[in-house]
Amino acid sequence: xxxxxxxxxxxxxxxxxxxxxxxxxxxxxxxxxxxxxxxxxxxxxxxxxxxxxxxxxxxxxxxxxxxxxxxxxxxxxxxxxxxxxxxxxxxxxxxxxxxxxxxxxxxxxxxxxxxxxxxxxxxxxxxxxxxxxxxxxxxxxxxxxxxxxxxxxxxxxxxxxxxxxxxxxxxxxxxxxxxxxxxxxxxxxxxxxxxxxxxxxxxxxxxxxxxxxxxxxxxxxxxxxxxxxxxx
Numbered sequence: 001x002x003x004x005x006x007x008x009x010x011x012x013x014x015x016x017x018x019x020x021x022x023x024x025x026x027x028x029x030x031x032x033x034x035x036x037x038x039x040x041x042x043x044x045x046x047x048x049x050x051x052x053x054x055x056x057x058x059x060x061x062x063x064x065x066x067x068x069x070x071x072x073x074x075x076x077x078x079x080x081x082x083x084x085x086x087x088x089x090x091x092x093x094x095x096x097x098x099x100x101x102x103x104x105x106x107x108x109x110x111x112x113x114x115x116x117x118x119x120x121x122x123x124x125x126x127x128x129x130x131x132x133x134x135x136x137x138x139x140x141x142x143x144x145x146x147x148x149x150x151x152x153x154x155x156x157x158x159x160x161x162x163x164x165x166x167x168x169x170x171x172x173x174x175x176x177x178x179x180x181x182x183x184x185x186x187x188x189x190x191x192x193x194x195x196x197x198x199x200x201x202x203x204x205x206x207x208x209x210x211x212x213x214x215x216x217x218x219x220x221x222x223x224x225x226x227x228x229x230x231x232x
Contacts, residue, residue, distance in 0.1 A: 103115065176224050
């Protein structure tokens with residue numbers, strides 16, 4: 001199932017790097033392991049990857065800096081951060097860079113595998129599943145693959161997480177997008193930090209869509225959100 005999916009693992013801890021590489025290869029992932037941030041960037045430039053797993057605290061180049069450089073080459077590649085830091089400010093920094101997930105050490109291999117599979121599922125990789133890619137939202141056009149909102153010919157680029165949430169809202173337009181289901185699908189778990197993160201992304205999407213007064217994202221208290229416009 002996973003044999004064609006290529007993962008870049010960047011981890012300076014030799015024992016953890018070896019264990020994670022061997023574990024992922026058991027599940028048929030094609031894994032390439034770099035021992036520091038600079039080596040990880042060199043490796044990334046040599047090939048195409050379906051997923052990057054990056055340690056945060058590394059010599060030569062930290063994981064946040066590496067992720068920013070990786071995203072400058074390929075904005076769509078999913079990134080999971082591994083870190084000993086559990087502070088909210090560090091998680092926020094990771095998500096602002098465009099992280100898809102954030103796992104605090106010590107790493108539970110089964111949890112890591114569940115997070116990887118969640119990312120693969122929502123991106124449609126390796127499944128052959130076809131997802132809508134272009135959506136009309138009132139006067140806006142939403143280009144999901146390129147993470148862009150177009151209004152009167154002007155393009156607004158949005159982050160990966162914003163695009164994923166907006167895509168789910170579009171698929172369920174006029175109907176309730178369940179908060180708990182969305183949190184599990186996009187974040188892997190429903191906790192306070194992830195709920196707050198989702199609210200922040202919804203607020204940003206409202207601002208992006210504010211030029212068309214017919215478009216609104218309604219909060220259904222305790223349940224979720226509904227995207228509506230005047231489209232018949």
